[in-house]
Amino acid sequence: QVQLVQSGAEVKKPGSSLTVSCKASGGTFSSYDFSWVRQAPGQGLEWMGMISPISGTTTYAQKFQGRLTITADESTTTTYMYLSSLRSEDTAVYFCARDQFAYYYDSSDYYPQGFWGQGTLVTVSS
């Protein structure tokens, strides 16, 4: 079965950078797009960006342009989320998520996220 296991909780200083990993097992890694979604304390879900491992193509929400980098390593079936210039407002739980369907399912550009990691709590505080 599909499983996404994320790296552990982090405490960061303002201005520093963050890397969160997400190791996928089950299914063919390169056949599915991966998204990163965050959730600030007591708030809703915010889509940050996504990567298509087979092509390396990334798409980022405008809000995170210039600060966010998402990568994927097919050899280790791991996707990474790198966020720089951290501020207190970046305090949140960060989730990785895999698409429900493979990219070739029906030629749609995008799909819902059917599998989620457990979440990584990131606290940004001086």
Next chain:
Amino acid sequence: DIVMTQSPDSLAVSLGERATINCKSSQSVFSSSHNKNYLAWYQQKPGQPPKLLIYWASTRESGVPDRFSGSGSGTDFTLTISSLQAEDVAVYYCQQYYNTPLAFGPGTKVEIK
């Protein structure tokens, strides 16, 4: 960017009664080429990641109880829980995946009355 809204923000329903959540997108999420609405519903319980319940606006994910149903097209959608159970207490989010940035609604909290 497509903006998603939901109503109500929260609702309290008696056990066994119907719960209805509405979701609206700022532009149509229907694809005529695929004849599908690019709209999903998720359930999130405290301390857990979201769980996909429904996609293509009305297709129930495998293993999801049939008391959950989705309907609507274009810009207006509804999630219905036909007979609320205690384990359905959660926050429910709609999401459009018609284009990027993918976007979630603000969520609707469902509680027991």
